Amino acid sequence: MTLTAIGLAIAATFAGWVASLGPLPIGEAREVSTTIVDRHGKLLRAYAMADGRWRLPVHAATEVDPTYLKLLFAYEDHRFRSHAGVDPLALGRAAVQLATRGHIVSGGSTITMQLARLMEPRRQRSIHAKLRQMVRAIEIEHDMTKDQILDLYLTLAPYGGNLEGIRAASIAYFGKEPKRLTLSEAALLVALPQSPENRRLDRYPNAARAARDRVLDRMVEDGVVSDADAAAAKAVSVPKLRKPMPILAPHSSDAAMSSVKNKPVVALTLDAPLQQSLETLAHDRAIALGPNISVAILAVDNASGEVLARVGSPDYFDDRRAGQVDMTRAVRSPGSTLKPFIYGMAFEDGFVHPESLIDDRPIRFGSYAPENFDMTFQGTVPVRKALQMSLNVPAVALLDRVGASRLSSRLKQAGADLVLPKDETPGLAMGLGGVGITLQDLVQLYSGLARLGNVRPLREIESRRGEEREPERLLDQVAAWQVGNVLLGTPPPENGVHNRIAFKTGTSYGYRDAWSIGFDGRMTIGVWVGRPDGAPVPGIAGRTAAAPILFDAFARTGKLPSTLPKPPRGTLIASNAKLPLPLRRYRPLGELVRTDGERAPHIQFPIDGSRIDASGGDGMSAAMPVKVAGGVLPITMLVNGVSVGELDNRRQRLVDSPGPGFARLTVIDAKGAADTVVIRIQ
Known part of the structure; x- marks a missing residue:
């Protein structure tokens, strides 16, 4: 048999063996943990994969510290950008070092070969396994770009336990994304994947530290790192405990997970710094208010209807406060928070003006006799003052004129899902809280006042941009502006600045719910305080419990309150004496x-x-x-x-x-x- 025939036979056998390997399992390798990110791409929360592994997607060019990449290439694969998957020079160098020193000094595997091993794990180390990796590496290089190879390697590299990929490791060990790493941290992350279980920081920190120091020594030998920098990095201790994965906006994340399927990264409209600030605010205030009391906060952008922050509870893991229940979506009694819309419809109908006079005196509507919160009456007052003081009798009198069913229909048309007791129709009591509504719907309605009467549906998932409905009419522009102008003059709580935020408070019957909803020209924020189980909290009131949180929330946005829109054309601005005679005093x-x-x-x-x-x-x-x-x-x-x-x-x-x-x-x-x-x- 000639040498040519032998060569052809060997080549045919090898080709058959390569064909028997089947296609690359790239699809399975690209499966990652679902991550929820904010409007700027910042991680809010990640969910472990079905088997419990943390594997977070990463883009090396923009999300990994250049120092780490420099160490990785210098230590693992000098010619990563130039070879075709296998580096003959590296294999030769490794063989010579093994022969001359009697032990492995440096491996000959390229990053692409290591990726092949991660995609098809093999327990045994043999020439056959190494040959398989080389073949797979060449196939990977044929099917993927260098940047894609690097990204996938940095996503799959093991770091001990259930941690895979540099992002999961950096977050778990350092509590931060790998975009900004110290030299010590970068060297540690280069060292761990070589023997991830034997160098686990939570079990073998000394072995991990020794491996890190060997990486630094190699970098000094190769001239990549100076002696002084390496010495300073070695002096840094290694972490010995894992940090928890971030869990910002847990309720929004859970809702996104249940509604968006088969998508590795879900972007929300939330702003992570604002979300963090308001979560801290809710937590601190809930503790100050007492045990079992919960706080919910919702902030939205007026112009777009995008949710900027959603705090469903002060502590997601607090069972006493039913932390995993999203109180921004819970149906509760709104107290007096619907009154502005009663006044708005009265302004729209033209039978009353903010400067009109109205009576606050004992009155009976059939068997219903409303009373004020403090059980007193103010006599004849301007409509403006009646709304600012949240007087009950004037509000019910106007609702009687506007029509409870008409108010209910208008609010539902604007997107609010009102819940009435079984078999009941809208009645006058709804103006004082005799109906159920969520904080989310209330904030949506109030943002409509800031938009001069047009309500834009709230949106929280970025991928649904363009899917939302057109704005719905709540009030005409003049009426909406008049309501906002009146609420702007409501006396603020002790921590508030006058005439900067238009707001309304509310307290439900039996001291079960305390509310405060406010808006400026840019943002609307709503606050709810109470017990999730609906039990009374004696003495809790919107003005004392919720309003201070509302004003603090606006302060934590980091921006001064934005001015409200100017009066629309046709707005009648006049004192009572200069109003048309029919508008000077309200008559039932x-x-x-x-x-x-x-x-x-x-x-x-x-x-x-x-x-x-x-x-x-x-x-x-x-x-x-x-x-x-x-x-x-x-x-x-x-x-x-x-x-x-x-x-x-x-x-x-x-x-x-x-x-x-x-x-x-x-x-x-x-x-x-x-x-x-x-x-x-x-």
């Missing part, structure tokens, strides 16, 4: 007959609840006739809260149709008496 809708015998205005046409066909020829909308009986001229006509002028001497007027849908028509006479109908235009 039931005052239909005057003491002087004059009849209050009454809309005869269209009839309340009727359907009106307002389509004209050629598909154009036709003018709609309105006829009124009684009332003292001049009589002002409003459509959906917007004035359309005065009625003529016959108490009639043609009004342009506002378009298909429901419309609210209101007339107010010269003495402030009014009547309203709601019709459906088709």
Whole structure:
């Protein structure tokens, strides 16, 4: 048999053996722990893989300290960037050192060969295993770029126990990402993968230190590190205990894990520094408030609706405070926090103004007789003061005029999921907390006030950008601005600055929930305080428990409060004396007959609840006739809260149709008496 034939036979046998190896298991090797990151890519939380391993993805070019990479290449693979997977010079050098010194001084395996071994672990060390690694290394180099090879190696390299990859090791041993490492830390991370179980820092710290020092000695010999720097690095002790993995924003992370599947990295809209600051704030305040009391905080960006921080509990692992329950999403009684929307709809309807006078006196609505929190009455007060003082009687009187069902529908339209007791319909009690709502929905509604009446749905997962619904109308621009302007003047708690944050507090019946929601021109923050189990906390109130946390939360954003928007065009800014006569004092809708015998205005046409066909020829909308009986001229006509002028001497007027849908028509006479109908235009 000729040498050529023998060579061909050997080549064929080798080719058959290579083919028998099958494809590279790259897919399995690329499986990593799911990581949750903030809007800037900072790690919030990581989840171990199904088998308990921590394996975090890494990009060497941007996420690993250059000092570490320099040591790694110098110690493991000088010619990583130039060889094709196998370095014959390194293999030859290793063989000579073994022959001359009698022991292994340096290995001949390249980083690519080590990656091949990590992808297909083999217990035995043999020529056959080494040959297999060499073949696999060449295949890897053919299928992947050098940067991809390095990234995958730094993701799979073992560091003892269930730690794989440089990120998991750096976080577990040093409590930080590997982007900034000291020389001592970098040398230690180079040394550990060579014998990860025998150099585990939590079991064999002395062996790990000795291995680190050998790396430093080699670097001095090769001229990579100076003697002085190596000596300083050797003087540093090695960590002996593992640090816990980061667990910022645990509730947001859990929610993201349950809704986003099969994605190794999930980016949230949260801001990690703000999240950390508010978690610390909630933890400290909860401890100060007493055992079993929880605190929840939610901060959102007004312009985008993005959640910037979500603190569902003061301590995720505190069972006494039900730490794993996200109280930003829990349904609770809102106390007085819905009152601004009652006033907003009253402003929108045009029958009251912030400077109007309103009575705070004992009153009964059927069997319901609301009382104020302090059991006193203030008499006649400006509407502005009534909202700032959170007086109950004026709020219920306005809600009676606005309509509880209409308020409920408007809030639901804006995205708030109101929860009523079983088999109950919206009633006047909802204005004082007789309904269930979440902190998340309240913050969404209040951010709509900051946006001059348009509510943008909240978004917390970056990948869903563009999937959110269009903004929903909550109030018209003027009414929303008026509410914000009133809330801006609410007296702040002792730690607050006046006229910087528009806010409202609330306390639910039985002292079960304390709330404070506030906004400036940039951000809306909501705070809830209470017991997760719903038990009463005697004496807890929104103003004393939640409002100080709210103002502290704004202070911890690191920015001065941003000014609110300017008044929209058409905003009436005037003192009470300069208001139109009908707006100077609020009169209940039931005052239909005057003491002087004059009849209050009454809309005869269209009839309340009727359907009106307002389509004209050629598909154009036709003018709609309105006829009124009684009332003292001049009589002002409003459509959906917007004035359309005065009625003529016959108490009639043609009004342009506002378009298909429901419309609210209101007339107010010269003495402030009014009547309203709601019709459906088709």
